[in-house]
Amino acid sequence: MTDVSIVSFAQAPNVRATHGTTNGVEMLVPILREALDGAGLAKQDIGFWCSGSSDYLAGRAFSFIAAVDAIGAFPPIHESHVEADAAWALYEAWVKIRTGEVDTALVYGFGKSSAGVLRRVLAMQLDPYSVAPLWPDAVSVAGLQARLGLDQGLWTEQDMAEVAARSRGANPNAQVHERVTAEELLDRPYLADPLRRHDCPPVTDGAAVVVLATAERARELTPNPARIIGMAHRVESAQLGARELTASPSTAAAAAAVGTDGATLAELHAPFTHQEILLRRALRLGDEVTVNPSGGPLCGNPMFAAGLARIGEAATRVPPGERAIAHATSGPLLQQNLVCVLEGE
Amino acid sequence: MTVDQVPLSAPLDIGFDYTRSLGPTLTRFATALAGRRVLGARGGDGRVHVPPPEYDPVTGKALTELVEVASSGTVTSWCAQPEPLAGQPLEHPFCWAFVLLDGADTPLLHAVDAPVLRTGARVRIRWAVERGNGIRDIACFEPGEEEPAAQDGAAAEADEVAMITTPVHLSYMHTASPEESRYLRGLAEGRLLGQRCPACEKVYIPPRGACPTDGVPTETEVELPDRGIVTTFCVVNVPFLGQRIPPPYVAAYILLDGADIAFLHLVLGCPPDQVRMGMRVEAAWRPREQWGTTLENIDHFRPTGEPDAPYETYARHL
Structure with missing residues (x-):
């Protein structure tokens, strides 16, 4: 089957909250442009479009349909969507190219996490019969998992803080960036014992775009696929x-x-x-x-x-x-x- | 046209009371809970799972053997919840826990009424007063051992619980786009503000964050008159919940003079059977003191009595 390469990537600034709508259009319009420009492609050159997003996050039905406006989908496009992280949309696009149906694809994901109470919205991922009716939030459930490992001696709070310290110092352009030691982090209070704030992700509004092409086509489009x-x-x-x-x-x-x-x-x-x-x-x-x-x-x-x-x-x-x-x-x-x-x- | 003002936003609270039919396995689980008993399902490997899965988590085979487990057990993991969120089992600080009920092999996720816990702590069920709500028949757990037959309404036969209601209520801050916000603020002043797409040059009202044809924001502001034509319409004859006008009445696409995109509104002021494609209409505004950032400032559109627009002039807008 055909080999596939990634030729372009763009992402919106990761921020705590945007003024944009939950359909992501404001975040997507500039980065769709950036990703297409990065591959030297126009929208008509894209054989397949696939996105990942969630209506629960947006608080509205069919929010991904509104997001399609950001593409300018005329003439009509070949398009699909997954109600999951857009990495799974990329998987679908990869299969489309592998099977020879298209030779280019553009994948995008978006989420305005700040619109609701994210940790509570994520309770909707749980079994709707005997778990979600209790509204266990994402931070609390993660805390249960963390303590299982702590109790079993698989990791310590020090190990966890070291992961956080390394991550927080890694990228000056990230939403969260600070020079901090694990010891300093461990002096900070619990958010939800056994988790401190640094053990949890920030709430982030953002979007990302990846352009794929057959490996052969990719070499024409970019020097470093x-x-x-x-x-x-x-x-x-x-x-x-x-x-x-x-x-x-x-x-x-x-x-x-x-x-x-x-x-x-x-x-x-x-x-x-x-x-x-x-x-x-x-x-x-x-x-x-x-x-x-x-x-x-x-x-x-x-x-x-x-x-x-x-x-x-x-x-x-x-x-x-x-x-x-x-x-x-x-x-x-x-x-x-x-x-x-x-x-x- | 730059838009410097912060976009309009407002709280959006949405909810729905899902009624869920439980199927054979969870019906037995929920019915047992209403009778103050807890059932698990024995898996293909002999392990007893609580709540009972319909299919084996490992092999995927249907599970049919349900066995009773105790209403007390041991905490295998816990996480503090110092600030409970809406809908959670307790409104004061508590702990989430995995509780391995005596007789079960896999733990149940629930709340324990304690601000801190320790792994290995013994806890027992505190039953809810109300029955028939599935997992919520367990109000929470509390530290301590099971007290045989001492609890409120100990094990009893209950009516079959084959359906539960699980309310889902979520709160959002809904934000209009910068372009929509400009349009909505214009409405509050009695103005109809559209914008032109820089690529296809169509005039949109409301203006848009992305022209659906070109994928670029509409830009140049175009103030439109409050009159235009009916492009297409339907006569509403069906009553429905929340209807504000007695049927029959006309819902129509109104194309304002100078706009390229029609929007939906009401046409009143003439009998429904006299509304026609191409009919000239004008806005009937509500009294100014009732205006807000909404298209409801226009109560409806009404016929002007001018000659109808020829079909060719609006055919491309249908």
Whole structure:
């Protein structure tokens, strides 16, 4: 089947709140332009468009339809949408190109997380019969997972703070950036024992765009495409109690399906500090692998775009001849995980 | 045309009381809860899962063997909730916990009425006064051991609970786009402000953050008159909840003179059967003291009595 490469990536500034609408148009119009310009393509050159977003986040039905306005979808386009992080939209686009149906695709994700109370809105991801009626919020549920690992000795609050300290110092352009030590972070109060604020992602409005093309076409479009070596995703049970919450079997299974050996860089979609530790183990990443040079979701977490942004960040940063892992997650407590391996050209 | 003012925004509270039919497994679970008992399902590997999944979390096979577990158990993990959110089981600081009920092999997620906990703590169910709400029949857990038959209305036969209502209420701050905000602020002054797309040069009212044809924001402001034509219309004969005008009445697409995009409004002031495509209409404004940032400032459109517009002049707007 046809090889596929990433040729362009653009993202909106990650900010605590925008004045924009929940249909994302204001964030998307400039970065669609930027991503197309980056690939030297016009909208008519794109064979397939696919987006990821959520109506629960927007507080309105069919918000992704309003977002299509940002494309200027005339003449009519070939378009699809996933109600998940746009990394899964990228998966759909990858399949479209692999099967030879199109040779270019543009993928975008957007989320105005600030419109509602994000941690409460995310309770809607849980089993609607016997869990969601209690409204367990995303921070609290993550706290349960973190403590399982703390109690089992799999990680310590110090380990978690070190993840935060490294992330917060990684990228001066990220939404969250500070020079801080783990010790200083541990002096700060709990937000929800066992989690401190630094263990949790910020609330972020944002959007991201990735342009894909066949590997052959990609070489014409950009001097440094990143070829997708493999991509797989796996999902775990919706029954939280039945899951192995201190490991990530679905990540390990996706990684095994793809083959992740030899990567020098990893962009992990770990919204909470303990989840980065957990994912590193599931992916068997050694200390020689640079993790989240972008700062990762702990420093900017645009819902439904953050996973796609991991793929874009990894594609942009992977040097020629080297390999990078991009990971994306969807659902509560890393329920579904996608692993994408890229090679710089 | 630059827009320096902050866009308009307003709270948007939406809600829906979902009624959920429970199916065979969860009906037995919910019915048992209403009778102050807890059921789990035995999985293919022998483990007892609570709440009972319909299908085995590992093998995906249908699970049919339900077994009773205790109403007390052990905390296997917990997280403090110092500031409870709307809808959560308790309104004062509490802890979320995974509780492994005695007799179960996988833990249940619920609230414990304690500001802090420790892993390994023993907790018991505090039953809700109201029954028949599935998992919410458990009000929360509280520290302590099960007190045999001492609790309010201990195990009893209950009517079958095959349906539960799960209200979902979410609150948002809804923001209009900069272009829509300019239009809405114009309406508050009795002005109809459209904008022209810089690419296709169509005049949109309301103006848009992105022209659906070209994907660029509309830019040049165009003030439009409060008169135009009916392009197409329908006669509403069906009564519905919240209807403000007794049927029959006419809902029509109104194309203002100078605009390229029609919007939906009411046509009153003549019998419904006299409304025609191409009919000339003008706005009937409400009294000025009732104006706000809304198109409702125009109560309806009414016929002007001028000759109808020829079909060719509006055919491309249909």
